[in-house]
Amino acid sequence: xVTEDTLFDGAFLKKLEYLHIVSKRAFAGQFRAERRxxxxxxxxxxxxxxxxAPGDDFRRVDWRAYQRLEKLLLxxxxxxxxxxxxxxxxxxxxxxxxxxxxxxYACQVAAALCxxxxxxxxxxxxxxxxxxxxxxxxxxxxxxxxxxxxxFLGQLAAGGTTNAKEAFEKFCRSKRxxxxxxxxxxxxxxxxxxxxxxxxxxxxxxxxxxxxxxxTDAEPALRGELQLVDTETGSMHNITxxxxxxxxxxxxxxxxxxxxxxxxxxxQLGYVRTQTEMPFEDVxxxxxxQNRFLT
Amino acid sequence: xxxxxxxxxxVALLCGLTTAVVLxxxxxxxxxxxxxxxxxxxxxxxxxxxxxxxxxxxxRRLLSLLLALTIALLIALALARPEAVAITGEPREAVIxxxxxxxxxxxxxxxxxxxxxxxxxxxxxIDDAGGADRFLVADTSGRxxxxxxxDRARLDAALDRMMPSATRPxxxxxxxxxxxxxxxxxxxxxxxxxxxxxxxxxxELADNVAVADFKVVxxxxxxxxxxxxxxxxxxxxEAKNVYLLLEDDGDVDFxxxxxxxxxxxxxxxxxxxxRPTGVIRARxxxxxxxxxxxxxxxxxxxxxxxxxxxxxTTGNNFLETLLALDERVDLHVVHPDFYTGxxxxxxxxxxxxxxxxxPAQPALLFRPPGRSWLAGSDTVSPLxxxxxxxxxxxxxxxxLEFVSMVDxxxxxxxxxxxxxxxxxxxVASAGQTPLxxxxxxxxxxxxxxxxxxxxxxxxxxxxPMFMQNVLAWFAGEALPxxxxxxTVDVLLADATVTTFDGVDLPARPRVGSTLFEASAPGLYVAxxxxxxxxxxxNLPTGLSDVNGVTLTGRENLEWPTGRWLSSELWMYLLxxxxxxxxxxxxxxxxxxxx
Numbered sequence: 001x002v003t004e005d006t007l008f009d010g011a012f013l014k015k016l017e018y019l020h021i022v023s024k025r026a027f028a029g030q031f032r033a034e035r036r037x038x039x040x041x042x043x044x045x046x047x048x049x050x051x052x053a054p055g056d057d058f059r060r061v062d063w064r065a066y067q068r069l070e071k072l073l074l075x076x077x078x079x080x081x082x083x084x085x086x087x088x089x090x091x092x093x094x095x096x097x098x099x100x101x102x103x104x105y106a107c108q109v110a111a112a113l114c115x116x117x118x119x120x121x122x123x124x125x126x127x128x129x130x131x132x133x134x135x136x137x138x139x140x141x142x143x144x145x146x147x148x149x150x151x152f153l154g155q156l157a158a159g160g161t162t163n164a165k166e167a168f169e170k171f172c173r174s175k176r177x178x179x180x181x182x183x184x185x186x187x188x189x190x191x192x193x194x195x196x197x198x199x200x201x202x203x204x205x206x207x208x209x210x211x212x213x214x215x216t217d218a219e220p221a222l223r224g225e226l227q228l229v230d231t232e233t234g235s236m237h238n239i240t241x242x243x244x245x246x247x248x249x250x251x252x253x254x255x256x257x258x259x260x261x262x263x264x265x266x267x268q269l270g271y272v273r274t275q276t277e278m279p280f281e282d283v284x285x286x287x288x289x290q291n292r293f294l295t
Numbered sequence: 296x297x298x299x300x301x302x303x304x305x306v307a308l309l310c311g312l313t314t315a316v317v318l319x320x321x322x323x324x325x326x327x328x329x330x331x332x333x334x335x336x337x338x339x340x341x342x343x344x345x346x347x348x349x350x351x352x353x354x355r356r357l358l359s360l361l362l363a364l365t366i367a368l369l370i371a372l373a374l375a376r377p378e379a380v381a382i383t384g385e386p387r388e389a390v391i392x393x394x395x396x397x398x399x400x401x402x403x404x405x406x407x408x409x410x411x412x413x414x415x416x417x418x419x420x421i422d423d424a425g426g427a428d429r430f431l432v433a434d435t436s437g438r439x440x441x442x443x444x445x446d447r448a449r450l451d452a453a454l455d456r457m458m459p460s461a462t463r464p465x466x467x468x469x470x471x472x473x474x475x476x477x478x479x480x481x482x483x484x485x486x487x488x489x490x491x492x493x494x495x496x497x498x499e500l501a502d503n504v505a506v507a508d509f510k511v512v513x514x515x516x517x518x519x520x521x522x523x524x525x526x527x528x529x530x531x532x533e534a535k536n537v538y539l540l541l542e543d544d545g546d547v548d549f550x551x552x553x554x555x556x557x558x559x560x561x562x563x564x565x566x567x568x569x570r571p572t573g574v575i576r577a578r579x580x581x582x583x584x585x586x587x588x589x590x591x592x593x594x595x596x597x598x599x600x601x602x603x604x605x606x607x608t609t610g611n612n613f614l615e616t617l618l619a620l621d622e623r624v625d626l627h628v629v630h631p632d633f634y635t636g637x638x639x640x641x642x643x644x645x646x647x648x649x650x651x652x653x654p655a656q657p658a659l660l661f662r663p664p665g666r667s668w669l670a671g672s673d674t675v676s677p678l679x680x681x682x683x684x685x686x687x688x689x690x691x692x693x694x695l696e697f698v699s700m701v702d703x704x705x706x707x708x709x710x711x712x713x714x715x716x717x718x719x720x721x722v723a724s725a726g727q728t729p730l731x732x733x734x735x736x737x738x739x740x741x742x743x744x745x746x747x748x749x750x751x752x753x754x755x756x757x758x759p760m761f762m763q764n765v766l767a768w769f770a771g772e773a774l775p776x777x778x779x780x781x782t783v784d785v786l787l788a789d790a791t792v793t794t795f796d797g798v799d800l801p802a803r804p805r806v807g808s809t810l811f812e813a814s815a816p817g818l819y820v821a822x823x824x825x826x827x828x829x830x831x832x833n834l835p836t837g838l839s840d841v842n843g844v845t846l847t848g849r850e851n852l853e854w855p856t857g858r859w860l861s862s863e864l865w866m867y868l869l870x871x872x873x874x875x876x877x878x879x880x881x882x883x884x885x886x887x888x889x
Contacts, residue, residue: 094333188334217333227327230335237335238327252341
């Protein structure tokens with residue numbers, strides 16, 4: 001069960017409040033918040049002047065400028081709106097692997113990101129997925145919603161096969177406002193990780209891929225004659241685990257990680273790879289900041 | 296290809312069954328432990344990459360199965376003992392006869408012996424032969440002979456049982472047929488070889504000096520004195536200085552060094568001082584002697600024992616004088632009219648007289664009348680027949696030991712019918728007329744069915760020996776038997792045999808006698824209850840000439856080649872199976888076949 005107590009202490013929360021989720025693009029929000037929007041509006045930060053036109057709110061006339069220039073100029077302020085943040089959490093059965101499990105780790109990271117988003121009045125949506133989009137936790141705003149987030153994450157359980165394309169198709173069809181899409185997954189998708197990410201990309205979301213890696217995936221401790229069983233599909237394969245085979249597997253796994261990284265770099269998607277053995281505080285406070293996902 | 300152990304149908308069934316078992320076992324091999332992993336996505340990518348890299352690697356998966364199947368089929372075929380003429384050639388058969396005469400024990404220049412060379416030569420012959428070639432090995436002592444076999448272990452075991460012995464060599468009675476015969480010999484023994492026999496000679500010139508003859512005899516005209524007659528022969532190609540040594544119960548009686556010319560003989564008659572008893576031993580020593588067993592000979596003088604003898608006669612000066620001259624005999628002459636049967640003597644000598652009741656002591660009877668205790672002789676009327684000589688006699692009987700009956704003239708004898716059995720035996724006869732009959736039932740008796748007056752027995756040199764033998768046999772102390780080295784037959788049933796020093800020897804009982812092996816010159820004692828027999832065993836004369844070659848042969852014989860393989864095919868199949876097992880082990884551990 002993911003709870004605030006088990007996840008975060010007070011000092012950590014304080015640090016999180018100073019963090020922002022960075023979007024490479026500015027998106028149109030629904031409510032006033034702390035993010036600049038493309039539109040000029042009723043924010044606090046001065047943006048520009050323009051000539052007064054009939055019908056304008058004369059309260060925004062800059063009278064000091066009129067004294068100097070004898071022209072009616074209107075003061076323009078940057079509009080500050082909220083940001084839609086979509087957290088996609090891979091809840092397939094393969095995420096139950098590792099110690100802690102990849103899913104638990106994903107939930108911890110997601111909770112932290114949620115807190116950051118909520119603290120800055122962003123609209124945070126949690127969307128677990130397997131081969132379909134699971135029950136979402138719809139847009140939440142404000143720190144007070146964090147407990148709802150915890151409860152939601154605490155109820156997440158790994159199960160089912162992975163098919164990100166199917167899951168994201170449903171999401172994209174539902175005409176969501178564009179925002180930041182954070183995909184937290186091990187990306188062991190039999191149908192390929194690219195298809196799902198491409199769907200989000202084509203929907204003009206700002207995508208950030210968080211690759212969760214467990215040691216059992218990267219360096220399996222296997223030895224001898226074994227029958228490997230796929231936890232998602234149940235398919236089996238006989239192997240004789242020898243040092244050379246394991247070495248070859250590690251190369252294949254490294255190549256797989258590099259593929260994801262290359263894909264993200266090619267399409268300017270954010271990418272962070274983290275191991276479940278790494279304390280997630282470090283991931284939040286250091287890795288994400290180094291990768292400019294958080295500021 | 297033919298199969299020696301199974302029919303082709305059985306071979307086919309065996310191979311089919313083997314294949315089925317191997318395939319079943321291969322596909323029923325132990326299930327691997329299951330490990331659940333997050334995804335097989337990357338494993339499949341890896342294994343597909345590894346397995347489909349080349350055609351060879353795809354075939355490699357079957358290599359383990361192929362190896363297992365090949366190994367099992369090779370073993371199955373080996374069990375069937377296949378024979379391929381194209382590979383192993385036509386099987387051949389040969390009889391190998393090893394000469395086990397005593398000269399084969401002669402030492403050679405390389406410190407081995409002719410026998411060692413013969414064994415090595417036979418081993419080479421067998422090793423060079425094809426696997427299906429069959430041999431029969433036999434020796435010339437008649438002790439060891441195998442069947443015709445290709446089993447090398449049996450041949451080796453037979454060869455191990457062979458050894459040179461003092462038995463007179465004869466060609467073994469084996470079925471030679473049209474087979475090749477190879478005789479491995481030093482060529483000394485005179486063997487009646489088949490015409491197709493080839494001789495593989497292991498002869499090598501050797502030095503040897505031997506005791507040719509050794510005998511302790513009573514000195515002429517002095518019954519209590521003894522002489523030793525010793526002959527020493529030099530079979531060497533050069534003259535030899537020979538040290539002679541004569542020992543009487545361990546005491547040196549005589550020692551002398553003589554020079555014996557090449558292939559010459561030196562004879563000595565040595566007077567023994569005092570009254571020697573026990574083992575008399577002669578030894579010859581010389582440099583470079585190749586054969587030790589003929590360097591020694593023994594004889595035995597029985598310790599004298601006084602014996603009381605009652606001579607029951609109406610008057611026989613010859614017997615009286617002969618018995619009176621014997622120092623050991625305490626003679627009592629009794630007239631038949633005064634015979635009571637309770638005289639205090641150890642034995643009786645009846646001259647033309649026999650009491651109605653058998654005396655309690657052993658008895659020697661000369662021309663006895665028919666009596667019931669003389670084995671039913673009273674059932675037939677006595678007959679008088681005219682005789683001219685003894686036609687048959689048993690030289691092995693103790694009372695006829697060294698007693699020659701050749702040309703013995705008998706003018707008159709009484710024909711008595713004896714019921715012979717295991718204890719009552721006719722030991723000398725003239726035609727159908729028993730001349731000397733013995734009974735070994737206690738008390739023993741000996742019936743001589745003629746008088747000394749009716750024959751020339753009493754004037755022959757063998758008569759005192761006969762009397763000595765009879766007295767000794769009655770006393771249960773037979774004179775020492777003089778036998779050749781080798782198998783000795785002693786007329787004592789279920790006897791135990793020891794050397795004179797008391798070392799037990801293995802003995803084989805036969806009906807009424809016991810066999811044992813006398814392997815070295817010496818005195819052997821056979822005991823059965825109170826009865827004892829002393830056996831003096833020496834090397835027979837004429838067996839020690841290590842250079843007297845009568846057979847010549849080649850020094851090397853080669854088994855005909857033309858075979859690819861020197862052993863049976865099944866051995867190679869098994870060897871190949873073992874090699875494949877090693878290959879399978881190697882490929883398994885190198886993860887080539889997994």
